[in-house]
Amino acid sequence: MAAVAVHSAVLGEGRPTLPYAEAGRSGGVPLVLVHGYLDSWWTFEPMLRRMPAGLHAYAPTQRGHGDADKPAEGYLPEDFAEDLVAFMDGVGIERAVLVGGSSGGVYARIVAGRRPDRVAGLVLLGVPATLADKPKADEFWEAVSELKDPVDPELAASFVDGLTATPLGRGFLQTLADETLKAPAHVWRETLRGLLETDLRATLSGILVPTLVVWGDKDPILTREDQQTILDTIPDSRLLVYEGVGHVAYWEDPDRVLRDLTEFMADRL
Numbered sequence: 018m019a020a021v022a023v024h025s026a027v028l029g030e031g032r033p034t035l036p037y038a039e040a041g042r043s044g045g046v047p048l049v050l051v052h053g054y055l056d057s058w059w060t061f062e063p064m065l066r067r068m069p070a071g072l073h074a075y076a077p078t079q080r081g082h083g084d085a086d087k088p089a090e091g092y093l094p095e096d097f098a099e100d101l102v103a104f105m106d107g108v109g110i111e112r113a114v115l116v117g118g119s120s121g122g123v124y125a126r127i128v129a130g131r132r133p134d135r136v137a138g139l140v141l142l143g144v145p146a147t148l149a150d151k152p153k154a155d156e157f158w159e160a161v162s163e164l165k166d167p168v169d170p171e172l173a174a175s176f177v178d179g180l181t182a183t184p185l186g187r188g189f190l191q192t193l194a195d196e197t198l199k200a201p202a203h204v205w206r207e208t209l210r211g212l213l214e215t216d217l218r219a220t221l222s223g224i225l226v227p228t229l230v231v232w233g234d235k236d237p238i239l240t241r242e243d244q245q246t247i248l249d250t251i252p253d254s255r256l257l258v259y260e261g262v263g264h265v266a267y268w269e270d271p272d273r274v275l276r277d278l279t280e281f282m283a284d285r286l
Contacts, residue, residue: 053119057083233262
């Protein structure tokens with residue numbers, strides 16, 4: 018198992034300070050792991066613990082989430098994308114493979130489209146093409162649109178439960194739920210509002226870097242058609258379908274994700 022170290026990145030004036038986890042060999046191929054809605058770097062802990070020596074992974078916790086600074090505003094997808102570039106600047110990463118999990122892939126692909134000079138490749142793990150046609154997203158908005166502090170722990174537990182096709186350890190799920198509760202109510206509301214009100218299909222345009230799309234065929238949120246939209250829009254992209262896997266492949270089968278990621282980089286980069 019690889020050692021995981023946690024540091025802080027100061028992004029500069031007007032931007033938050035972000036904690037980040039780091040694993041792998043210094044000098045290895047840099048990866049930046051981008052978590053999704055309400056997560057923190059902890060969502061990638063199973064991957065970080067298994068990080069091969071040839072890779073050097075950084076997993077920042079985004080503004081408002083986990084132990085990161087929690088400004089009153091700045092929760093549009095473009096805000097998170099700008100923080101991502103500032104994070105790379107802050108820790109000295111010139112160019113990296115961006116690995117986006119769930120909605121974190123939206124922020125990663127915005128950077129890939131706008132700053133291809135900083136992106137060697139893009140990996141999208143259970144990332145929606147759009148949320149406009151996702152009933153579960155609308156249902157969750159009903160639950161959080163009027164949310165007040167303190168956030169109900171039962172709501173947090175329900176958010177992380179049921180995303181995988183196979184059961185996970187209760188201790189890991191509790192850690193994820195506890196991390197979710199570190200986000201105040203305004204972060205729950207405004208981050209989801211930003212994802213729902215942004216034209217996410219438009220964020221797929223202009224991406225010319227090699228792209229790997231991973232989707233579990235038991236995903237309770239995303240469909241094969243949704244993933245096909247990504248393939249049809251990004252020219253140099255390919256899809257891997259994980260049979261029997263749910264929305265979060267990097268929880269269910271982190272070893273396979275790392276193998277496929279390593280092969281993708283060897284073949285395309």
